[in-house]
Amino acid sequence: MSGKAYPNRSMITVSIMMAAIMGVLDSTIVSVALPQIQGALSASPEQVIWVLTSYIVATAISTPLSGWLAGRFGMKQIILLAIAGFTVTSMLCGIATSLPQMVAFRLLQGLFGAAFIPLSQAVLLNINPPERHNQALSVWAAGVMTAPIAGPLVGGYLTEAFSWRWCFFINLPVGALAFLGVAAFMPRERAGPFRPFDFLGFGALALFVAALQMMLDRGPVRDWFSSAEIWAYTLAAGAAFWVFLVHSLTAKNAFFDPALTRDRNLVTACFFNFTLGVLLMSSMGIMPNMLQGLMGYPPMISGVTNVPRGAGTLLAILLAGRVSGRMNTRLLLAIALTIATVGIWITTRFDLSMEIGPVLLSGFLQGFGMGLFATPLNFIAYSTIASSLRAE
Numbered sequence: 001m002s003g004k005a006y007p008n009r010s011m012i013t014v015s016i017m018m019a020a021i022m023g024v025l026d027s028t029i030v031s032v033a034l035p036q037i038q039g040a041l042s043a044s045p046e047q048v049i050w051v052l053t054s055y056i057v058a059t060a061i062s063t064p065l066s067g068w069l070a071g072r073f074g075m076k077q078i079i080l081l082a083i084a085g086f087t088v089t090s091m092l093c094g095i096a097t098s099l100p101q102m103v104a105f106r107l108l109q110g111l112f113g114a115a116f117i118p119l120s121q122a123v124l125l126n127i128n129p130p131e132r133h134n135q136a137l138s139v140w141a142a143g144v145m146t147a148p149i150a151g152p153l154v155g156g157y158l159t160e161a162f163s164w165r166w167c168f169f170i171n172l173p174v175g176a177l178a179f180l181g182v183a184a185f186m187p188r189e190r191a192g193p194f195r196p197f198d199f200l201g202f203g204a205l206a207l208f209v210a211a212l213q214m215m216l217d218r219g220p221v222r223d224w225f226s227s228a229e230i231w232a233y234t235l236a237a238g239a240a241f242w243v244f245l246v247h248s249l250t251a252k253n254a255f256f257d258p259a260l261t262r263d264r265n266l267v268t269a270c271f272f273n274f275t276l277g278v279l280l281m282s283s284m285g286i287m288p289n290m291l292q293g294l295m296g297y298p299p300m301i302s303g304v305t306n307v308p309r310g311a312g313t314l315l316a317i318l319l320a321g322r323v324s325g326r327m328n329t330r331l332l333l334a335i336a337l338t339i340a341t342v343g344i345w346i347t348t349r350f351d352l353s354m355e356i357g358p359v360l361l362s363g364f365l366q367g368f369g370m371g372l373f374a375t376p377l378n379f380i381a382y383s384t385i386a387s388s389l390r391a392e
Contacts, residue, residue, distance in 0.1 A: 008185035009127050015181025016120040017140065019083050021147045022174050023116035026090070026109065027055060028151030032288045032302055033164035040164065041099045049217070054103045057213045058110025061206040064255065066115035068197060070122070076186050079119055080179060085112030087175030094168035117144070123186070125382055133379065141374040142317045150310055152288050156300040201255030204244035211237035257389060269381035272333070272373075280340060280370050283347055287359070294352055308360045309367035316371030329376050340369025 030037070030051060038048040069078045089109040096102040121140060128136045158166040215233035222230050248254045260266060291297040291305060316336070323332065343365030346358055 011181055011185040012127055013124065013136070013139070015178050015185060016079065016123050017143045018174055018178040018181070019079065019086075020116045020120040020140070021143050022171055022178065023086065023113035024144050024147035025151045025154070026113065026168075026171065027052075027059070028147075029155040029158075029167050029170075030055075030151075032152045032155035032292075033159045033167050034289070035292060036159055036164040037102070041096070041102060043099045047099055050099070050103050051106055053213070053217050054106040055110040055113075057210050058107045059114045060209045060213060062111045062114035063118060064205060065202065066118050068255070069115070070119055072197075074188065075119055075123060075126075076182065076188050078115055079123070079182055079186070082112045082115040082119075083175055083179045083182065086116075087171055087179070090168045090171035090175065094165040120144075121378070121382070133382065137378040137382070138317060138320065138375045141371070141378060142314060150306070152302060152306045153304060153310075156298075156302055156304070160298065160300045196253045198247075198251060198253055198255040201244060201247050201251065204240045204247060205255065208237050208240035208244060211240060259386070259389060263384055265380050265384050266382075269377050272377060273381075276337075276340070276370065276373055276377075279344055280366050283344070283362075283366065290350075291359070305356065305359050306363060309363035312364040312367030312369075313371035316368045317375055320372050320375040329380065332376055333373060336369045336372035338369075339372065340366055343367075343369060 034048055034051065037043070037051060038045065041048070066078065066082075086109060089105050089112060092105040093102060093109060096105055121137070124136045124140055125133055154170070155167050158164075158170065211233045215230055215237060218227075218233065219230055224230055225234075248256055248258070287305070288302045291302040297305075320332065343362045346362040346365070350358060
């Protein structure tokens with residue numbers, strides 16, 4: 001599809017960006033409000049973490065499904081369904097009165113929100129000509145990469161000024177505007193050719209992701225492999241991954257198109273994206289708990305500590321957009337990793353008697369490295385992929 005066929009390109013971009021930012025923001029905005037949610041729902045510290053875990057697990061399981069759904073029913077239809085479902089479940093989370101209700105609604109929220117990231121990138125590439133792909137992905141990265149950084153700040157303000165429930169209610173106007181924008185400006189597509197759904201492949205992949213996430217989440221509170229529960233998750237994840245791998249290589253209509261694994265740029269970008277996510281996003285998840293629970297900072301100040309990270313990310317994305325075409329990509333990625341590594345190393349020197357300075361410096365360096373890394377990495381991932389495989 002050519003970008004010339006989309007006269008409303010700007011409005012489509014704004015609409016899908018709002019949806020993507022809303023989904024990513026919700027993965028971190030709740031972290032600051034967890035102590036208040038714990039008290040309101042009469043949950044223990046171990047139980048309330050399920051408010052975060054349920055969303056992450058549901059998103060991880062459902063993300064690979066979005067490509068098949070978009071190909072089967074059309075990208076616009078699936079994006080509209082995802083926005084509507086995410087907005088409604090956000091409202092349900094905001095009015096939840098018990099922990100089981102909250103966890104169930106967060107699961108549904110993650111199921112709907114999983115489509116935002118992959119499909120928003122696919123739409124951007126579809127509506128822009130090849131010479132504008134790098135610029136389009138830079139704009140996308142600027143919004144999406146700063147969303148999880150702004151989450152704790154927004155969450156801290158809403159929690160202190162209003163209530164933790166507004167961390168979910170804020171999605172209602174954003175979701176409504178995104179839905180109206182996509183419905184009005186994005187053209188309806190024809191569904192792709194019928195492709196049988198691979199229940200075994202998807203089931204094995206879903207079990208692998210869920211069991212792995214449960215192992216990582218429950219490991220610290222169950223003393224890792226001294227617990228039968230952790231062994232059960234580990235064995236389930238290993239067996240499910242083996243079934244998925246063998247089935248994907250031998251099945252006629254596998255859940256993933258084997259052509260994806262033959263694209264070296266995509267595979268390399270996925271590997272580095274995973275590595276970067278593990279290194280940089282993990283500190284964002286635990287920092288609010290350390291600052292509030294151990295160092296006594298209020299939610300708002302805890303959120304403010306993420307501002308340097310966001311500033312670093314935005315600055316780096318702007319810089320990367322200017323130099324990515326003039327500078328060797330490998331050198332740019334190496335510089336980004338080095339800067340992020342220094343930021344991570346600073347966190348190893350943290351202690352509970354320190355001032356706030358090291359937290360701010362570490363956040364800025366990690367954000368700068370992440371932003372400098374994201375733009376060229378996204379471009380590499382999509383540079384040689386056929387347009388028919390973008391959603392997948």
